[in-house]
Amino acid sequence: MKLAVVGGGSTYTPELIDGLLTSPVDEITLIDPDAERLDVVAGFARRMVGAAGKHTLITATDDLDKGVDGASAVLVQLRVGGQKTRLSDETFPHACGCIGQETTGAGGFAKALRTVPILLDIASRVDPDTWIVDFTNPVGIVTRSLLDAGHKAVGLCNVAINFQRNFAGLLDVDPARVGLKHVGLNHLSWETAVYLDGEDVLPSLIASRAEELGETFRITPEHIRVASAVPSYYLRYYYAHDVVFAEQQTERPRAAVVSDVEQELLALYRDESVVSKPDALQNRGGRHYSLAAINLVSSLLHDAGDTQVVNVRNRGTLPFLPDEAVIEAASTINATGPTPLPIGPVDPSLRGLIAHTAAYEELAVEAALHGGRDRVVKALLAHPLVGQYALAEGLADRLLAENAQFLSWA
Numbered sequence: 153m154k155l156a157v158v159g160g161g162s163t164y165t166p167e168l169i170d171g172l173l174t175s176p177v178d179e180i181t182l183i184d185p186d187a188e189r190l191d192v193v194a195g196f197a198r199r200m201v202g203a204a205g206k207h208t209l210i211t212a213t214d215d216l217d218k219g220v221d222g223a224s225a226v227l228v229q230l231r232v233g234g235q236k237t238r239l240s241d242e243t244f245p246h247a248c249g250c251i252g253q254e255t256t257g258a259g260g261f262a263k264a265l266r267t268v269p270i271l272l273d274i275a276s277r278v279d280p281d282t283w284i285v286d287f288t289n290p291v292g293i294v295t296r297s298l299l300d301a302g303h304k305a306v307g308l309c310n311v312a313i314n315f316q317r318n319f320a321g322l323l324d325v326d327p328a329r330v331g332l333k334h335v336g337l338n339h340l341s342w343e344t345a346v347y348l349d350g351e352d353v354l355p356s357l358i359a360s361r362a363e364e365l366g367e368t369f370r371i372t373p374e375h376i377r378v379a380s381a382v383p384s385y386y387l388r389y390y391y392a393h394d395v396v397f398a399e400q401q402t403e404r405p406r407a408a409v410v411s412d413v414e415q416e417l418l419a420l421y422r423d424e425s426v427v428s429k430p431d432a433l434q435n436r437g438g439r440h441y442s443l444a445a446i447n448l449v450s451s452l453l454h455d456a457g458d459t460q461v462v463n464v465r466n467r468g469t470l471p472f473l474p475d476e477a478v479i480e481a482a483s484t485i486n487a488t489g490p491t492p493l494p495i496g497p498v499d500p501s502l503r504g505l506i507a508h509t510a511a512y513e514e515l516a517v518e519a520a521l522h523g524g525r526d527r528v529v530k531a532l533l534a535h536p537l538v539g540q541y542a543l544a545e546g547l548a549d550r551l552l553a554e555n556a557q558f559l560s561w562a
Contacts, residue, residue: 154179155449156223158274159230159288160212161189163417164436168227169197170429171442172208175450179209183219189418190214196421203427220278225449228274229287232266233558235414239407240554242400248546250537251397254407255289255339256389257537258547261516264293265528265551266558268520275303283452285445286463292338293513295463296478297520306490307463308448309338309480310441311384317440318368319346322361323353331482334461335470335495335502338480339386340509342379342502354382379501390505390536410436451485459483464490472503477510508536523561525552 153176157165160182172180182197184190194212201208213219220226231238241259242252252259271294275284284305286294295307312334320327325348333345333352346354357365358380362373369382375391376382389396413435420430444460451458459482466477469492473479483490498506515531525548532544532551556562 153177153224154222156181156220156226158183158228160184161186161193163414165193166429168442169200171446173204173206175446177208181219182212185214192421199427217277225283226278227285232270235407235411242405242407244550244554251389260290262551262555264290264516265520268297291463292478293516297517310444312461313440313444334482336506338463341384341480342381344381455487457486460485462490464492472507473510
């Protein structure tokens with residue numbers, strides 16, 4: 153079995169390699185236009201394979217068509233413009249009094265506009281019968297664009313698997329015993345039930361350990377009690393926007409931190425004596441992505457019929473959303489793709505924000521596909537973190553100025 157990784161020159165790739173070595177993969181092809189980084193990362197990946205006593209072939213190329221040829225699945229993990237554009241996404245909204253973030257708000261929208269056309273071009277060069285697993289943010293928007301274009305695609309995020317691991321730690325049990333009722337969209341999700349051996353233990357956890365839950369998931373225990381659910385960290389940008397905005401005025405942008413981490417990692421990867429995943433990689437982000445990716449690819453290719461949280465068409469799962477919307481939900485995974493499991497009634501306090509954001513994502517896809525300032529303004533106006541016309545116009549002008557080189561229509 154051959155797996156292709158688009159964006160294989162990422163400093164995060166060794167985390168993925170470390171996980172893939174636990175599965176029967178014959179060849180992993182790393183694809184990246186940055187020849188220097190690709191050479192460094194591929195060289196380190198080969199040392200990892202040798203040190204693990206495995207025989208997986210690591211190949212590297214800047215030729216996309218060559219790289220994806222013959223692949224059983226293609227994993228996409230790229231960032232258009234690198235950390236420089238991430239820094240822009242995290243800072244340009246500040247001039248309008250809005251939070252800056254690479255997947256949420258105006259910054260996340262900017263990333264979508266840059267990314268969707270590139271991902272669609274990549275997908276058009278993949279065999280139509282090959283699964284595309286998208287880890288590129290904003291995952292929900294990118295996955296919808298791929299599905300709308302008819303590709304065999306599944307969106308993947310590590311939020312749910314981290315939730316599962318964290319709850320397993322709180323319960324002091326094997327993660328395999330923990331299941332989730334994961335409700336919402338990518339980076340806009342809640343755990344409304346936590347199943348231990350099939351029994352929902354979330355109400356008892358909230359009643360007896362709300363303080364601990366708040367500390368673990370970085371949300372106030374009062375919020376958890378009121379919601380009767382545990383929101384993902386990304387909900388903080390909505391529920392505590394002004395607090396986060398104030399923090400961003402004094403904190404160093406995450407993009408700058410990651411840039412430093414990447415330089416440290418590349419230096420380690422160049423060191424011939426380093427043959428295993430360095431501890432510094434934990435600072436890069438994307439925890440447990442490798443495990444989630446392995447599980448998903450394996451289930452798709454081997455018709456496993458197990459349950460995993462992925463980004464998938466709604467298909468009536470949330471009746472207040474269109475069928476074609478992309479939700480993030482526990483789904484049955486088999487060779488024909490993911491099928492979301494029933495969720496049941498959703499509390500209005502969650503339902504409203506989900507519907508609001510899903511409408512924005514629909515407009516974001518339209519803007520990414522067809523361009524035009526008016527479409528950009530319209531999508532921003534529909535975003536729950538914007539919602540004012542003057543604000544949407546100001547953000548649109550700044551977004552377009554910052555990203556003109558990446559947008560053929562700008």
